[in-house]
Amino acid sequence: xxxxxxxxxxxxxxxxxxxxxxxxxxxxxxxxxxxxxxxxxxxxxxxxxxxxxxxxxxxxxxxxxxxxxxxxxxxxxxxxxxxxxxxxxxxxxxxxxxxxxxxxxxxxxxxxxxxxxxxxxxxxxxxxxxxxxxxx
Amino acid sequence: xxxxxxxxxxxxxxxxxxxxxxxxxxxxxxxxxxxxxxxxxxxxxxxxxxxxxxxxxxxxxxxxxxxxxxxxxxxxxxxxxxxxxxxxxxxxxxxxxxxxxxxxxxxxxxxxxxxxxxxxxxxxxxxxxxxxxxxxxxxxxxxxxxxxxxxxxxxxxxxxxxxxxxxxxxxxxxxxxxxxxxxxxxxxxxxxxxxxxxxxxxxxxxxxxxxxxxxxxxxxxxxxxxxxxxxxxxxxxxxxxxxxxxxxxxxxxxxxxxxxxxxxxxxxxxxxxxxxxxxxxxxxxxxxxxxxxx
Numbered sequence: 547x548x549x550x551x552x553x554x555x556x557x558x559x560x561x562x563x564x565x566x567x568x569x570x571x572x573x574x575x576x577x578x579x580x581x582x583x584x585x586x587x588x589x590x591x592x593x594x595x596x597x598x599x600x601x602x603x604x605x606x607x608x609x610x611x612x613x614x615x616x617x618x619x620x621x622x623x624x625x626x627x628x629x630x631x632x633x634x635x636x637x638x639x640x641x642x643x644x645x646x647x648x649x650x651x652x653x654x655x656x657x658x659x660x661x662x663x664x665x666x667x668x669x670x671x672x673x674x675x676x677x678x679x680x681x682x
Numbered sequence: 683x684x685x686x687x688x689x690x691x692x693x694x695x696x697x698x699x700x701x702x703x704x705x706x707x708x709x710x711x712x713x714x715x716x717x718x719x720x721x722x723x724x725x726x727x728x729x730x731x732x733x734x735x736x737x738x739x740x741x742x743x744x745x746x747x748x749x750x751x752x753x754x755x756x757x758x759x760x761x762x763x764x765x766x767x768x769x770x771x772x773x774x775x776x777x778x779x780x781x782x783x784x785x786x787x788x789x790x791x792x793x794x795x796x797x798x799x800x801x802x803x804x805x806x807x808x809x810x811x812x813x814x815x816x817x818x819x820x821x822x823x824x825x826x827x828x829x830x831x832x833x834x835x836x837x838x839x840x841x842x843x844x845x846x847x848x849x850x851x852x853x854x855x856x857x858x859x860x861x862x863x864x865x866x867x868x869x870x871x872x873x874x875x876x877x878x879x880x881x882x883x884x885x886x887x888x889x890x891x892x893x894x895x896x897x898x899x900x901x902x903x904x905x906x907x908x909x910x911x912x913x914x915x916x917x918x919x920x921x922x923x924x925x926x927x928x929x930x931x932x933x934x935x936x937x938x939x940x941x942x943x944x945x946x947x948x949x950x951x952x953x954x955x956x957x958x959x960x961x962x963x964x965x966x967x968x969x970x971x972x973x974x975x976x
Contacts, residue, residue, distance in 0.1 A: 555727050557724050557912075558720065558723060558724065558828070573896055586894065588894070590901055590905050612909070613909075622730060626912070627830065653845065658844075
Protein backbone atom coordinates (compact mmCIF):
# COMPACT_ATOMS: atom_id res chain seq x y z
CA UNK A 547 0.00 0.00 0.00
CA UNK A 548 1.18 3.50 -0.76
CA UNK A 549 2.46 5.45 2.20
CA UNK A 550 2.55 9.11 3.00
CA UNK A 551 5.72 11.00 3.76
CA UNK A 552 5.13 13.48 6.52
CA UNK A 553 7.59 16.36 6.90
CA UNK A 554 7.18 18.90 9.68
CA UNK A 555 9.41 21.94 9.35
CA UNK A 556 9.85 24.69 11.92
CA UNK A 557 12.07 27.74 11.42
CA UNK A 558 14.65 26.13 13.71
CA UNK A 559 14.84 22.65 12.31
CA UNK A 560 13.07 19.87 10.50
CA UNK A 561 11.16 18.46 13.44
CA UNK A 562 9.71 15.32 11.90
CA UNK A 563 10.37 13.45 8.71
CA UNK A 564 8.71 10.09 8.62
CA UNK A 565 6.63 7.65 6.64
CA UNK A 566 3.01 7.47 7.69
CA UNK A 567 -0.12 5.48 6.97
CA UNK A 568 -2.46 8.21 8.05
CA UNK A 569 -2.03 11.79 9.23
CA UNK A 570 -4.48 13.95 11.15
CA UNK A 571 -3.87 17.70 11.06
CA UNK A 572 -5.44 20.56 13.00
CA UNK A 573 -6.86 22.89 10.36
CA UNK A 574 -8.07 26.37 11.33
CA UNK A 575 -11.62 25.12 11.86
CA UNK A 576 -11.23 21.49 12.81
CA UNK A 577 -9.28 18.41 12.05
CA UNK A 578 -8.58 16.89 8.69
CA UNK A 579 -7.43 13.36 8.05
CA UNK A 580 -5.13 12.61 5.17
CA UNK A 581 -4.71 9.15 3.71
CA UNK A 582 -2.39 8.16 0.87
CA UNK A 583 -3.64 9.31 -2.51
CA UNK A 584 -5.17 12.55 -1.25
CA UNK A 585 -5.85 15.21 -3.90
CA UNK A 586 -3.48 18.20 -3.72
CA UNK A 587 -4.37 20.48 -0.86
CA UNK A 588 -3.17 23.66 0.71
CA UNK A 589 -4.52 24.59 4.08
CA UNK A 590 -4.17 26.91 6.98
CA UNK A 591 -3.45 25.26 10.30
CA UNK A 592 -4.82 26.17 13.66
CA UNK A 593 -3.46 25.43 17.11
CA UNK A 594 -3.91 21.77 17.86
CA UNK A 595 -2.83 18.22 17.59
CA UNK A 596 -1.00 16.45 14.79
CA UNK A 597 -1.34 12.69 14.86
CA UNK A 598 0.86 10.51 12.72
CA UNK A 599 -0.14 6.91 12.45
CA UNK A 600 2.50 4.42 11.39
CA UNK A 601 1.85 0.68 11.64
CA UNK A 602 -0.89 1.16 14.25
CA UNK A 603 1.28 3.42 16.39
CA UNK A 604 0.18 7.00 16.90
CA UNK A 605 2.64 9.81 17.58
CA UNK A 606 1.17 13.09 18.76
CA UNK A 607 2.53 16.59 18.40
CA UNK A 608 1.26 20.02 19.20
CA UNK A 609 1.33 22.32 16.17
CA UNK A 610 1.37 26.07 16.61
CA UNK A 611 -0.40 27.38 13.54
CA UNK A 612 1.15 27.44 10.11
CA UNK A 613 0.33 25.78 6.82
CA UNK A 614 0.07 22.41 5.23
CA UNK A 615 0.72 21.46 1.66
CA UNK A 616 -0.24 18.04 0.35
CA UNK A 617 0.93 17.07 -3.07
CA UNK A 618 1.76 13.63 -4.33
CA UNK A 619 1.98 11.53 -1.24
CA UNK A 620 3.97 14.18 0.58
CA UNK A 621 2.48 16.08 3.47
CA UNK A 622 4.64 19.08 4.30
CA UNK A 623 3.71 21.01 7.39
CA UNK A 624 5.14 24.46 8.09
CA UNK A 625 4.62 25.49 11.65
CA UNK A 626 6.09 27.79 14.26
CA UNK A 627 6.55 25.07 16.79
CA UNK A 628 6.12 21.30 16.87
CA UNK A 629 6.19 19.94 20.38
CA UNK A 630 5.71 16.27 21.26
CA UNK A 631 2.34 16.16 23.01
CA UNK A 632 3.74 14.64 26.19
CA UNK A 633 6.02 17.63 26.66
CA UNK A 634 3.33 20.31 26.65
CA UNK A 635 3.71 22.99 29.29
CA UNK A 636 0.28 23.06 30.88
CA UNK A 637 1.08 25.73 33.45
CA UNK A 638 2.25 28.20 30.81
CA UNK A 639 -0.81 27.56 28.66
CA UNK A 640 -3.15 28.05 31.61
CA UNK A 641 -1.36 31.28 32.47
CA UNK A 642 -1.68 32.52 28.88
CA UNK A 643 -5.39 31.70 28.92
CA UNK A 644 -5.94 33.66 32.11
CA UNK A 645 -3.87 36.63 30.95
CA UNK A 646 -5.69 36.77 27.63
CA UNK A 647 -9.05 36.68 29.37
CA UNK A 648 -8.17 39.84 31.25
CA UNK A 649 -6.92 41.85 28.28
CA UNK A 650 -8.74 45.14 27.74
CA UNK A 651 -10.70 45.10 24.48
CA UNK A 652 -11.34 48.49 22.88
CA UNK A 653 -10.76 47.89 19.19
CA UNK A 654 -11.36 45.04 16.80
CA UNK A 655 -7.60 44.57 16.38
CA UNK A 656 -7.21 44.01 20.09
CA UNK A 657 -10.04 41.56 19.96
CA UNK A 658 -8.32 39.63 17.18
CA UNK A 659 -5.11 39.50 19.21
CA UNK A 660 -6.96 38.23 22.22
CA UNK A 661 -8.81 35.61 20.22
CA UNK A 662 -5.57 34.34 18.79
CA UNK A 663 -4.00 34.04 22.25
CA UNK A 664 -7.06 32.25 23.57
CA UNK A 665 -7.18 29.82 20.66
CA UNK A 666 -3.49 29.07 21.12
CA UNK A 667 -3.87 28.38 24.83
CA UNK A 668 -6.98 26.31 24.21
CA UNK A 669 -5.18 24.20 21.62
CA UNK A 670 -2.24 23.60 23.94
CA UNK A 671 -4.44 22.57 26.83
CA UNK A 672 -6.46 20.26 24.64
CA UNK A 673 -3.36 18.52 23.28
CA UNK A 674 -1.96 18.12 26.78
CA UNK A 675 -5.24 16.67 28.01
CA UNK A 676 -5.46 14.21 25.16
CA UNK A 677 -1.87 13.13 25.60
CA UNK A 678 -2.61 12.43 29.24
CA UNK A 679 -5.69 10.38 28.50
CA UNK A 680 -3.88 8.47 25.75
CA UNK A 681 -1.25 7.40 28.24
CA UNK A 682 -3.65 6.15 30.91
CA UNK B 683 70.25 45.99 25.65
CA UNK B 684 67.32 44.63 27.62
CA UNK B 685 67.89 41.94 30.18
CA UNK B 686 67.50 38.43 28.86
CA UNK B 687 65.36 37.51 31.85
CA UNK B 688 62.76 40.24 31.26
CA UNK B 689 62.61 39.33 27.59
CA UNK B 690 62.00 35.72 28.51
CA UNK B 691 59.24 36.74 30.89
CA UNK B 692 57.55 38.82 28.23
CA UNK B 693 57.79 35.99 25.77
CA UNK B 694 56.16 33.72 28.34
CA UNK B 695 53.20 36.04 28.85
CA UNK B 696 52.70 36.42 25.11
CA UNK B 697 52.73 32.64 24.79
CA UNK B 698 49.92 32.53 27.35
CA UNK B 699 47.91 35.13 25.45
CA UNK B 700 48.47 33.16 22.28
CA UNK B 701 47.07 30.08 23.96
CA UNK B 702 43.93 32.01 24.89
CA UNK B 703 43.40 33.54 21.45
CA UNK B 704 44.06 30.20 19.79
CA UNK B 705 41.45 28.52 22.00
CA UNK B 706 38.95 31.28 21.33
CA UNK B 707 39.52 30.83 17.63
CA UNK B 708 38.83 27.11 17.88
CA UNK B 709 35.70 27.68 19.97
CA UNK B 710 34.43 30.31 17.56
CA UNK B 711 35.09 27.90 14.71
CA UNK B 712 33.03 25.15 16.32
CA UNK B 713 30.20 27.53 17.22
CA UNK B 714 30.22 29.01 13.76
CA UNK B 715 29.57 25.57 12.30
CA UNK B 716 26.64 25.03 14.66
CA UNK B 717 25.20 28.46 13.96
CA UNK B 718 25.60 27.85 10.26
CA UNK B 719 23.65 24.58 10.54
CA UNK B 720 20.84 26.41 12.28
CA UNK B 721 20.80 29.05 9.60
CA UNK B 722 20.67 26.35 6.95
CA UNK B 723 17.68 24.64 8.55
CA UNK B 724 15.94 28.01 8.73
CA UNK B 725 16.55 28.34 5.03
CA UNK B 726 14.68 25.07 4.48
CA UNK B 727 11.66 26.67 6.12
CA UNK B 728 11.87 29.89 4.12
CA UNK B 729 12.28 27.92 0.91
CA UNK B 730 9.09 26.01 1.61
CA UNK B 731 7.22 29.20 2.51
CA UNK B 732 8.41 30.80 -0.72
CA UNK B 733 7.28 27.74 -2.65
CA UNK B 734 3.90 27.91 -0.94
CA UNK B 735 3.48 31.58 -1.75
CA UNK B 736 4.47 30.96 -5.35
CA UNK B 737 1.86 28.19 -5.62
CA UNK B 738 -0.70 30.47 -4.02
CA UNK B 739 0.08 33.29 -6.37
CA UNK B 740 -0.85 31.07 -9.30
CA UNK B 741 -4.46 31.50 -8.33
CA UNK B 742 -3.95 35.22 -9.08
CA UNK B 743 -5.02 37.15 -6.04
CA UNK B 744 -4.49 40.63 -4.72
CA UNK B 745 -2.40 40.95 -1.62
CA UNK B 746 -3.62 43.28 1.03
CA UNK B 747 -2.61 43.05 4.60
CA UNK B 748 -2.32 45.55 7.46
CA UNK B 749 1.38 44.70 7.80
CA UNK B 750 2.06 45.68 4.20
CA UNK B 751 0.39 49.06 4.44
CA UNK B 752 2.68 52.07 4.15
CA UNK B 753 2.00 54.82 6.66
CA UNK B 754 2.19 58.34 5.24
CA UNK B 755 3.61 59.71 8.48
CA UNK B 756 5.86 58.04 10.97
CA UNK B 757 4.92 59.04 14.48
CA UNK B 758 6.60 56.32 16.39
CA UNK B 759 9.50 54.34 15.02
CA UNK B 760 11.31 51.41 16.54
CA UNK B 761 14.99 50.81 16.01
CA UNK B 762 16.21 47.34 16.90
CA UNK B 763 19.97 46.90 17.12
CA UNK B 764 21.51 43.45 17.18
CA UNK B 765 24.96 43.29 18.75
CA UNK B 766 26.94 40.62 20.54
CA UNK B 767 27.07 39.96 24.25
CA UNK B 768 30.83 39.68 24.18
CA UNK B 769 33.69 41.54 22.55
CA UNK B 770 36.86 40.13 21.01
CA UNK B 771 35.24 39.95 17.62
CA UNK B 772 36.99 42.69 15.68
CA UNK B 773 34.77 45.27 14.08
CA UNK B 774 31.55 43.32 14.47
CA UNK B 775 29.97 45.43 17.20
CA UNK B 776 31.41 48.77 16.20
CA UNK B 777 30.29 48.32 12.59
CA UNK B 778 26.69 47.70 13.61
CA UNK B 779 26.70 50.46 16.21
CA UNK B 780 28.16 53.07 13.87
CA UNK B 781 25.37 52.39 11.41
CA UNK B 782 22.80 52.31 14.19
CA UNK B 783 23.74 55.74 15.56
CA UNK B 784 23.71 57.31 12.11
CA UNK B 785 20.30 55.83 11.47
CA UNK B 786 19.07 56.87 14.90
CA UNK B 787 19.93 60.47 14.11
CA UNK B 788 18.11 60.29 10.80
CA UNK B 789 15.08 58.66 12.39
CA UNK B 790 14.79 61.25 15.14
CA UNK B 791 14.50 63.89 12.43
CA UNK B 792 11.80 61.98 10.55
CA UNK B 793 9.69 60.52 13.31
CA UNK B 794 8.21 62.19 16.33
CA UNK B 795 9.59 59.63 18.74
CA UNK B 796 12.06 56.83 18.24
CA UNK B 797 12.15 53.85 20.48
CA UNK B 798 15.41 51.94 20.59
CA UNK B 799 15.71 48.33 21.51
CA UNK B 800 19.08 46.70 21.84
CA UNK B 801 20.14 43.11 21.97
CA UNK B 802 23.60 42.31 23.35
CA UNK B 803 25.64 43.71 26.21
CA UNK B 804 28.06 45.49 23.89
CA UNK B 805 25.23 47.47 22.32
CA UNK B 806 23.73 48.32 25.69
CA UNK B 807 27.08 49.65 26.92
CA UNK B 808 27.56 51.72 23.77
CA UNK B 809 24.07 53.21 24.11
CA UNK B 810 24.78 54.11 27.69
CA UNK B 811 27.99 55.80 26.61
CA UNK B 812 26.07 57.89 24.08
CA UNK B 813 23.41 58.59 26.68
CA UNK B 814 20.63 57.03 24.69
CA UNK B 815 18.30 55.14 26.95
CA UNK B 816 17.08 51.99 25.21
CA UNK B 817 13.43 51.18 25.90
CA UNK B 818 14.14 47.52 25.92
CA UNK B 819 17.35 45.60 26.10
CA UNK B 820 17.90 41.90 25.70
CA UNK B 821 20.86 39.79 26.61
CA UNK B 822 19.18 36.39 26.44
CA UNK B 823 19.56 35.85 22.70
CA UNK B 824 23.25 34.98 23.02
CA UNK B 825 24.65 33.32 19.96
CA UNK B 826 21.88 30.75 19.65
CA UNK B 827 18.68 32.71 19.23
CA UNK B 828 15.64 30.51 19.84
CA UNK B 829 12.71 30.95 17.52
CA UNK B 830 10.36 31.05 20.50
CA UNK B 831 12.12 34.13 21.88
CA UNK B 832 12.24 35.91 18.56
CA UNK B 833 8.58 35.10 17.97
CA UNK B 834 7.59 36.85 21.18
CA UNK B 835 9.37 39.95 19.92
CA UNK B 836 7.86 39.64 16.44
CA UNK B 837 4.35 39.21 17.79
CA UNK B 838 4.73 42.27 19.97
CA UNK B 839 5.84 44.37 16.98
CA UNK B 840 2.99 43.08 14.85
CA UNK B 841 0.42 43.71 17.56
CA UNK B 842 1.71 47.23 18.11
CA UNK B 843 1.88 47.90 14.40
CA UNK B 844 -1.67 46.79 13.71
CA UNK B 845 -2.99 48.76 16.68
CA UNK B 846 -1.04 51.77 15.34
CA UNK B 847 1.16 52.21 18.35
CA UNK B 848 4.18 52.05 16.09
CA UNK B 849 4.51 52.93 12.43
CA UNK B 850 7.84 51.51 11.51
CA UNK B 851 10.33 48.91 12.62
CA UNK B 852 13.95 49.06 11.49
CA UNK B 853 16.56 46.48 12.34
CA UNK B 854 20.29 47.10 12.26
CA UNK B 855 22.27 43.88 12.10
CA UNK B 856 25.15 42.20 10.34
CA UNK B 857 23.99 40.39 7.26
CA UNK B 858 25.70 37.19 6.35
CA UNK B 859 26.46 37.13 2.66
CA UNK B 860 29.11 34.46 2.52
CA UNK B 861 31.64 33.11 4.97
CA UNK B 862 34.11 35.68 3.70
CA UNK B 863 31.72 38.63 3.52
CA UNK B 864 29.35 40.05 6.09
CA UNK B 865 28.20 43.62 6.32
CA UNK B 866 26.16 45.72 8.73
CA UNK B 867 22.83 46.72 7.18
CA UNK B 868 19.63 48.57 8.03
CA UNK B 869 16.46 46.77 7.09
CA UNK B 870 12.93 48.07 7.38
CA UNK B 871 10.85 45.12 8.49
CA UNK B 872 7.56 46.90 9.12
CA UNK B 873 5.75 47.89 6.98
CA UNK B 874 6.73 44.73 5.19
CA UNK B 875 7.99 45.61 1.75
CA UNK B 876 7.34 42.34 0.03
CA UNK B 877 6.56 38.71 0.56
CA UNK B 878 9.05 36.48 -1.17
CA UNK B 879 7.68 34.26 -3.88
CA UNK B 880 4.89 36.60 -4.96
CA UNK B 881 6.88 38.37 -7.63
CA UNK B 882 8.15 35.15 -9.15
CA UNK B 883 4.73 33.83 -10.01
CA UNK B 884 3.24 37.04 -11.33
CA UNK B 885 5.15 36.79 -14.57
CA UNK B 886 3.62 33.42 -15.30
CA UNK B 887 0.13 33.09 -16.71
CA UNK B 888 -2.57 32.28 -14.19
CA UNK B 889 -3.60 28.74 -14.69
CA UNK B 890 -6.24 26.85 -12.85
CA UNK B 891 -4.56 25.79 -9.64
CA UNK B 892 -4.38 22.10 -8.93
CA UNK B 893 -4.69 22.74 -5.22
CA UNK B 894 -7.71 22.66 -3.05
CA UNK B 895 -7.53 25.61 -0.69
CA UNK B 896 -8.81 25.37 2.83
CA UNK B 897 -10.41 27.76 3.62
CA UNK B 898 -9.35 29.94 0.65
CA UNK B 899 -6.22 31.21 -1.03
CA UNK B 900 -6.82 34.70 0.42
CA UNK B 901 -7.13 33.42 3.93
CA UNK B 902 -3.93 31.44 3.65
CA UNK B 903 -2.16 34.48 2.31
CA UNK B 904 -3.41 36.53 5.26
CA UNK B 905 -1.57 34.12 7.48
CA UNK B 906 1.52 33.90 5.28
CA UNK B 907 2.29 37.61 5.71
CA UNK B 908 2.79 37.53 9.51
CA UNK B 909 4.71 34.29 9.20
CA UNK B 910 6.94 35.84 6.61
CA UNK B 911 7.62 38.74 8.98
CA UNK B 912 8.47 36.44 11.87
CA UNK B 913 10.83 34.41 9.75
CA UNK B 914 12.48 37.55 8.42
CA UNK B 915 13.15 38.78 11.94
CA UNK B 916 14.41 35.37 12.94
CA UNK B 917 16.74 35.38 9.95
CA UNK B 918 18.19 38.70 11.15
CA UNK B 919 19.03 37.13 14.49
CA UNK B 920 20.54 34.05 12.89
CA UNK B 921 22.60 36.12 10.47
CA UNK B 922 23.89 38.24 13.33
CA UNK B 923 24.87 35.12 15.28
CA UNK B 924 26.68 33.54 12.35
CA UNK B 925 28.46 36.79 11.50
CA UNK B 926 29.54 37.23 15.11
CA UNK B 927 31.27 33.88 15.12
CA UNK B 928 32.98 34.54 11.83
CA UNK B 929 34.13 37.95 13.05
CA UNK B 930 35.50 36.41 16.23
CA UNK B 931 37.19 33.64 14.30
CA UNK B 932 38.92 36.09 11.99
CA UNK B 933 39.90 38.44 14.82
CA UNK B 934 41.29 35.65 16.94
CA UNK B 935 43.16 34.12 14.03
CA UNK B 936 44.80 37.48 13.40
CA UNK B 937 45.62 37.81 17.10
CA UNK B 938 47.20 34.37 17.19
CA UNK B 939 49.28 35.09 14.12
CA UNK B 940 50.35 38.38 15.60
CA UNK B 941 51.35 36.67 18.83
CA UNK B 942 53.43 34.21 16.80
CA UNK B 943 55.22 37.08 15.12
CA UNK B 944 55.95 38.82 18.42
CA UNK B 945 57.20 35.60 19.96
CA UNK B 946 59.55 35.12 17.03
CA UNK B 947 60.95 38.62 17.36
CA UNK B 948 61.28 38.37 21.11
CA UNK B 949 63.05 35.04 20.80
CA UNK B 950 65.55 36.62 18.47
CA UNK B 951 66.19 39.56 20.78
CA UNK B 952 66.36 37.21 23.72
CA UNK B 953 68.98 35.04 22.06
CA UNK B 954 71.06 38.08 21.18
CA UNK B 955 70.78 39.44 24.69
CA UNK B 956 71.77 36.09 26.12
CA UNK B 957 74.74 35.84 23.78
CA UNK B 958 75.80 39.37 24.70
CA UNK B 959 75.58 38.47 28.37
CA UNK B 960 77.71 35.37 27.89
CA UNK B 961 80.26 37.31 25.89
CA UNK B 962 80.32 39.94 28.59
CA UNK B 963 80.92 37.36 31.27
CA UNK B 964 83.73 35.69 29.31
CA UNK B 965 85.35 39.09 28.79
CA UNK B 966 85.17 39.71 32.51
CA UNK B 967 86.77 36.36 33.30
CA UNK B 968 89.53 36.90 30.77
CA UNK B 969 90.03 40.38 32.16
CA UNK B 970 90.29 38.94 35.65
CA UNK B 971 92.83 36.30 34.55
CA UNK B 972 94.91 38.90 32.75
CA UNK B 973 94.91 41.12 35.85
CA UNK B 974 96.10 38.22 38.02
CA UNK B 975 98.90 37.29 35.59
CA UNK B 976 100.32 40.77 35.36
